[in-house]
Amino acid sequence: MQTPSFTGLAIQPTDIDAAAARLAGVAHRTPARTSRTADERTGARLYFKCENFQRMGAFKFRGAYNALSQFSPEQRQRGVIAFSSGNHAQAIALAARLLGMPSAIVMPADSPAAKLAATRGYQQGQPDSEVVLYDRYTEDREAIGKRLAAERGMTLIPPYDHPHVMAGQGTAAAELLDEVGPLDLLVVCVGGGGLISGCAVAAHARAPGIEVIGVEPEAGNDVQQSLAAGRIVKIDTPRTLADGAQTQAAGALTFPVIQRLVRRVVTATDAQLVSTMRFFAERMKMVVEPTGCLAAAALLEGAVDARGCRVGIVISGGNVDLSHYASLIGSAG
Amino acid sequence: MQTPSFTGLAIQPTDIDAAAARLAGVAHRTPARTSRTADERTGARLYFKCENFQRMGAFKFRGAYNALSQFSPEQRQRGVIAFSSGNHAQAIALAARLLGMPSAIVMPADSPAAKLAATRGYQQGQPDSEVVLYDRYTEDREAIGKRLAAERGMTLIPPYDHPHVMAGQGTAAAELLDEVGPLDLLVVCVGGGGLISGCAVAAHARAPGIEVIGVEPEAGNDVQQSLAAGRIVKIDTPRTLADGAQTQAAGALTFPVIQRLVRRVVTATDAQLVSTMRFFAERMKMVVEPTGCLAAAALLEGAVDARGCRVGIVISGGNVDLSHYASLIGSAG
Numbered sequence: 001m002q003t004p005s006f007t008g009l010a011i012q013p014t015d016i017d018a019a020a021a022r023l024a025g026v027a028h029r030t031p032a033r034t035s036r037t038a039d040e041r042t043g044a045r046l047y048f049k050c051e052n053f054q055r056m057g058a059f060k061f062r063g064a065y066n067a068l069s070q071f072s073p074e075q076r077q078r079g080v081i082a083f084s085s086g087n088h089a090q091a092i093a094l095a096a097r098l099l100g101m102p103s104a105i106v107m108p109a110d111s112p113a114a115k116l117a118a119t120r121g122y123q124q125g126q127p128d129s130e131v132v133l134y135d136r137y138t139e140d141r142e143a144i145g146k147r148l149a150a151e152r153g154m155t156l157i158p159p160y161d162h163p164h165v166m167a168g169q170g171t172a173a174a175e176l177l178d179e180v181g182p183l184d185l186l187v188v189c190v191g192g193g194g195l196i197s198g199c200a201v202a203a204h205a206r207a208p209g210i211e212v213i214g215v216e217p218e219a220g221n222d223v224q225q226s227l228a229a230g231r232i233v234k235i236d237t238p239r240t241l242a243d244g245a246q247t248q249a250a251g252a253l254t255f256p257v258i259q260r261l262v263r264r265v266v267t268a269t270d271a272q273l274v275s276t277m278r279f280f281a282e283r284m285k286m287v288v289e290p291t292g293c294l295a296a297a298a299l300l301e302g303a304v305d306a307r308g309c310r311v312g313i314v315i316s317g318g319n320v321d322l323s324h325y326a327s328l329i330g331s332a333g
Numbered sequence: 334m335q336t337p338s339f340t341g342l343a344i345q346p347t348d349i350d351a352a353a354a355r356l357a358g359v360a361h362r363t364p365a366r367t368s369r370t371a372d373e374r375t376g377a378r379l380y381f382k383c384e385n386f387q388r389m390g391a392f393k394f395r396g397a398y399n400a401l402s403q404f405s406p407e408q409r410q411r412g413v414i415a416f417s418s419g420n421h422a423q424a425i426a427l428a429a430r431l432l433g434m435p436s437a438i439v440m441p442a443d444s445p446a447a448k449l450a451a452t453r454g455y456q457q458g459q460p461d462s463e464v465v466l467y468d469r470y471t472e473d474r475e476a477i478g479k480r481l482a483a484e485r486g487m488t489l490i491p492p493y494d495h496p497h498v499m500a501g502q503g504t505a506a507a508e509l510l511d512e513v514g515p516l517d518l519l520v521v522c523v524g525g526g527g528l529i530s531g532c533a534v535a536a537h538a539r540a541p542g543i544e545v546i547g548v549e550p551e552a553g554n555d556v557q558q559s560l561a562a563g564r565i566v567k568i569d570t571p572r573t574l575a576d577g578a579q580t581q582a583a584g585a586l587t588f589p590v591i592q593r594l595v596r597r598v599v600t601a602t603d604a605q606l607v608s609t610m611r612f613f614a615e616r617m618k619m620v621v622e623p624t625g626c627l628a629a630a631a632l633l634e635g636a637v638d639a640r641g642c643r644v645g646i647v648i649s650g651g652n653v654d655l656s657h658y659a660s661l662i663g664s665a666g
Contacts (some may be wrong), residue, residue: 285651318618330659
């Protein structure tokens with residue numbers, strides 16, 4: 001089988017190797033776990049890449065650290081801005097502290113207290129770092145970001161549409177394939193496309209015949225629509241448990257990678273995510289956040305038929321408010 | 334430092350090495366995980382041996398398989414009996430099926446449906462295997478066991494007081510020390526003493542100066558009392574969340590090992606177990622059963638001061654009914 005062409009894409013296989021070198025000894029080399037029960041249920045051999053065990057609890061640390069570690073000395077001194085109330089915020093806060101630079105994380109004033117506290121926790125000990133709150137009903141976060149960037153000379157790192165972020169995320173698939181050997185399929189959740197685009201480049205570079213499949217929440221299938229339309233389709237913010245995949249559209253850099261290297265995108269319902277979350281807790285003794293269940297749900301609930309295949313599944317993260325988690329897994333299964 | 338004497342004990346270091354050879358490729362070599370948060374909180378370097386990721390969800394598989402794999406051809410043909418409604422039952426059922434022998438698991442008729450189903454699930458495909466129910470208020474399980482043993486010639490394997498069981502459990506500590514290197518402390522939960530006795534022999538053989546510390550539920554501190562009295566003290570069945578440590582007394586074989594090789598036994602309250610269970614879910618993204626939290630609770634809640642030490646902690650298992658688990662971790666923390 002022939003390696004596909006990467007020409008013209010925002011990232012190349014060598015970018016992922018370079019990211020892996022930057023992350024060595026900093027990011028966790030997360031385990032690839034297996035489950036006899038999951039194998040029996042799907043008729044396949046599944047390898048779960050456990051990014052819920054990554055630093056700060058999600059793959060986002062990889063992209064954030066890869067991006068920030070390439071800042072110039074002046075950029076480092078001025079620091080980084082991110083808009084996010086989710087894993088990207090925490091990833092940037094932690095990566096910035098590890099690299100000794102200030103961070104300003106712009107978050108809605110009504111974010112859950114636990115998320116605010118976690119983000120501030122990762123900034124702890126790093127001078128000039130702060131969480132900047134805004135009122136999401138009356139204020140424009142873009143404007144706040146631009147003002148901060150202009151006033152302080154800080155660099156904005158977006159959550160997915162950035163080559164260094166994409167390349168960092170791809171190291172998850174690179175590690176998985178390097179550890180378990182060739183795979184027939186790689187199944188990855190899709191929000192803005194940072195994880196799947198990085199992983200698709202890494203996977204095709206290592207296993208030329210591999211099929212990469214994306215999984216979106218059923219309520220937010222903008223990338224599925226975009227692939228059908230041949231252009232980026234923007235949707236309203238979807239209502240789904242998968243809060244990490246509530247993006248409205250893929251990125252200008254991630255979408256071309258998905259078009260070229262991702263075979264298809266399927267969807268999972270919220271009920272399937274809960275059922276998969278319960279499977280992970282009961283059979284694999286792992287806490288996985290709803291978004292992290294997307295890829296596995298497509299296999300376990302039948303949207304992807306993988307009989308006889310060797311399959312990689314990326315579990316993207318494990319950050320979920322415990323009482324919310326308890327209410328989801330405690331409901332009758 | 335001098336290796337302590339193992340003379341006169343029911344198991345020797347070579348028994349653990351032999352058990353490890355029998356378990357190779359059959360039991361999982363479970364990961365040793367670390368947590369920066371736990372390290373910061375305790376001032377120590379902690380290595381968590383994750384037996385919640387073991388086959389059937391607990392360390393018990395090690396001892397069961399080690400014992401059953403040493404049956405004579407005739408014993409194999411007749412099969413094995415176990416009394417248990419917990420992890421030992423499931424471990425025996427699974428090990429028996431893997432070795433192609435019948436199993437009879439004697440369980441109370443009012444056991445949770447999930448446990449009955451799980452045990453039967455592990456017996457599936459193995460002819461002549463069954464769950465034998467008894468009424469715990471009117472029937473004597475010992476008598477049932479003796480009758481089955483006499484009628485069918487089956488061999489009874491007790492949950493802890495058996496050299497092959499003890500040696501099998503010790504492979505958990507052997508793997509941990511072989512992977513992470515010398516430790517100052519090894520902290521292990523204590524029920525009947527099968528796990529800690531095996532682990533203590535393995536640990537002292539590998540790290541002569543190591544201190545082994547046991548942790549019991551506060552409500553069921555029979556081994557702590559026994560060490561003080563210098564003889565096995567029997568208590569009423571304790572009321573504790575740690576259902577795997579609801580034993581009334583240590584065993585005739587396990588207690589002498591504990592007396593010689595365990596430095597001391599401390600206790601943890603149910604509230605501390607819940608708090609530790611929440612820690613594992615929130616920070617390490619792992620489901621751990623209450624009994625599996627005992628050892629970590631002693632460190633995280635301060636009963637054991639380990640500042641500056643390298644510490645091994647055995648997480649014994651992750652089998653807990655999901656709705657019960659949800660109610661425990663979902664409560665205000």
